[in-house]
Amino acid sequence: MLSLERIAQAAVDIADAEGLAAVSMQRVAADLDFTKMSLYRYVTGKDELVAAMIDLAAGEPPVIEELPGTSWRPRIEAWVRRLAEAWDAHPWLPWVTMGDRVMGPNETGWTEASAAILAETGLDVQERMSLARMLGGHVRATMSVSTAGTQPWVNHQQAGLLREHADRFPTLVAMLYDDQPAPPDNGREFGLRLILDGVERLVAERTS
Structure with a gap:
């Protein structure tokens, strides 16, 4: 029997395996062994389907009281890690959650949780909103190379071009020969620590 959740789950499975571009009403209907027209009883088109996919993939938001620690920092750290998971x-999820749109209940719950945690910092509303955007952007930027955006040292072709023009890009070329292993999380924990250390210092300066 068809349902919105079943349709969304089929679409999520396709996107996880083949990317969002592979998702279409026809493809989802075929995977469910239904006609395309059957799906329109539950979603009006792909935009509405993607909205249902986002909320399903986001999952249930964390309950603040169940997060580790009793202060804002360990709780927002846990929130960031769960969002990253x-x-x-x-991997398609961060890119379809940008832009002006209406969020579903699960995604709204994630935003509510972060807002409630950051309210404990004592920062003003605009500062908390900026910090929340910064944390989301940090998770985006530290995803896998295939989704985090182009970097000048991630493939042999680019590395070859750098070496060919070493006089123009000496710092990047030197980085190519660094023998330290890259962090498995693409620097996510390192960056998170720097961001939150800065917030703690700001809060401490204001309270003193």
């Missing part, structure tokens, strides 16, 4: 499991 959801995005890592569905």
